[in-house]
Amino acid sequence: ARVAPRPGLTLHPSDNRVELDRATHALQMAAEGRRVVVVSSGDPGVFAMASAVFEALEANPQYLALPVTVLPGITAMLAAAAAAGAPLGHDFCAINLSDNLKPFALIERRLRLAAEADFAMAFYNPRSKSRPHHFAQVLQILRESCGPARLITFARAVSTPDQQIRTTTLAEATEDMADMRTVVLVGNSATRRIGPHVYTPRFAQ
Amino acid sequence: ARVAPRPGLTLHPSDNRVELDRATHALQMAAEGRRVVVVSSGDPGVFAMASAVFEALEANPQYLALPVTVLPGITAMLAAAAAAGAPLGHDFCAINLSDNLKPFALIERRLRLAAEADFAMAFYNPRSKSRPHHFAQVLQILRESCGPARLITFARAVSTPDQQIRTTTLAEATEDMADMRTVVLVGNSATRRIGPHVYTPRFAQ
Structure with missing residues (x-):
């Protein structure tokens, strides 16, 4: 259609x-x-x-x-990032969280290595009806690897009239904030809010 | 202009x-x-x-x-990937190789962790006149981390009349294959050639 x-x-x-x-x-x-x-x-x-x-x-x-x-x-993470500000303004990775395509152990490994590399992260397919609790595990791994203060943005139905952008911390994030129409962006250790915007600086130490 | x-x-x-x-x-x-x-x-x-x-x-x-x-x-890596086939068809990361923006030690760390995570990789700003030998170091780190057979694509002046797409292996890659107008894409361990195309499968073990 x-x-x-x-x-x-x-x-x-x-x-x-x-x-x-x-x-x-x-x-x-x-x-x-x-x-x-x-x-x-x-x-x-x-x-x-x-x-x-x-x-x-x-x-x-x-x-x-x-x-x-x-x-x-224009892939979803770029539309979502633009709607939120510039959370992917420094080195970042894109991970499909669906375990239809790979074992969950590989997803976990990639999440931990991405956190160790201090990449900003974009997640596709965070949650579906067939794996409703999987995303809660992902959030737990992220809290362990990135700490509770790290910023996370839920971008739902981006570029449609239903668009919703919501930024919070990993401590406050819950699995029901994502559904199949949501792209999730996690900042790196320097990502911050400036007024209504979320951005990741171009420079790193 | x-x-x-x-x-x-x-x-x-x-x-x-x-x-x-x-x-x-x-x-x-x-x-x-x-x-x-x-x-x-x-x-x-x-x-x-x-x-x-x-x-x-x-x-x-x-x-x-x-x-x-x-x-x-449409960011450069997506234009480059489309011109080459679908080398970013699975989880991937984007790294700016300029050390104007961060120390080279951090770039090296991210390259090694990205290889360990088996991400496909896209590199922006691989080489400039002010740091002509830096990219040779990057290629050496990639050869150590990903092995000599890993596919690498040099996409120059993408979407202009000068566009050139060249895919080779890390063993054959040399620093002069990149300049300031080049985006470099490195496949993951499953990336392969199909006729004139380079693609990364959607599934992983």
């Missing part, structure tokens, strides 16, 4: 979680001579459809000669 | 490395009642002007009531 219908355009909407099927279908149609666009919100290269298209290409090498172009976009 | 002149618009071009002066000047003009835009390429929140504006706001709290809005954009 995000792409308006028009003459000459055939829409093939599909559900979430069928990324590989969708990508393979797109390659099949392209091989038949159609011009195909795989549309996803944000930047397709950040936890979105671009990797799935290349995964489908790897599994179907008969399509390797097809010209594939990836168009960059 | 990137913003075309038009009636009613006053351009105040300024040099690189005077970010704080530029930001303070913008706040002064806004306080005088003008509508001011601070323009930078890419996303202003990623190693660009947004942090400098908040830094200026922090130093000049008399301007705190001014409405400041940050507009997100």
Whole structure:
């Protein structure tokens, strides 16, 4: 529904979680001579459809000669950071918290190493119905690794009329502050509030 | 020169490395009642002007009531990644390699921890005339931490007519492959080539 219908355009909407099927279908149609666009919100290269298209290409090498172009976009963490101020103004990392894609032990390891590196952090897919308590564990790991005073921003439905930006400390953060439409940003040790804004300085010691 | 002149618009071009002066000047003009835009390429929140504006706001709290809005954009690593395929398709980090902004020891520490976390990595400001050999040290740290077979992509002048994308291994990479117009992307342990594309799978063990 995000792409308006028009003459000459055939829409093939599909559900979430069928990324590989969708990508393979797109390659099949392209091989038949159609011009195909795989549309996803944000930047397709950040936890979105671009990797799935290349995964489908790897599994179907008969399509390797097809010209594939990836168009960059504004990924959720950048829209969220801009709405909050500049919390990603210094070195940072992006972690997908879904354990559909990797074991929770790897997520925990990455969180602890990112904290040790003093990266600001952006989290995609913090919480879903199928793993409602997982994000509470993430918050506990962050409190242990970054301390209770570290700033955390919950950015919900960014760039829509429902947009909500809420910044608090890890001590005050609770798991219900995130849902599937939320991107979560955690500052580094220097991140601070300036009036209504949250920002991370460009310099570090 | 990137913003075309038009009636009613006053351009105040300024040099690189005077970010704080530029930001303070913008706040002064806004306080005088003008509508001011601070323009930078890419996303202003990623190693660009947004942090400098908040830094200026922090130093000049008399301007705190001014409405400041940050507009997100397509940051260099996302444009570079899209041109290469999807090398940032899994968890990744962004590190500014300039040691104008932090000590080299901190850069080294972050590189080693990012490798230990098995993040894909994007590097801004890999090399400049004032620190020509610094990037050779970075490559050496990466070879030690990630091994010689790890893929590295040099994306130069992305989205301009001079765009060049070159992917090789850390073993083959040399410091002269990067200059001030280059963004460097290093894959994680699973990043691979599929035909002309480089991609990082969505799943990890």
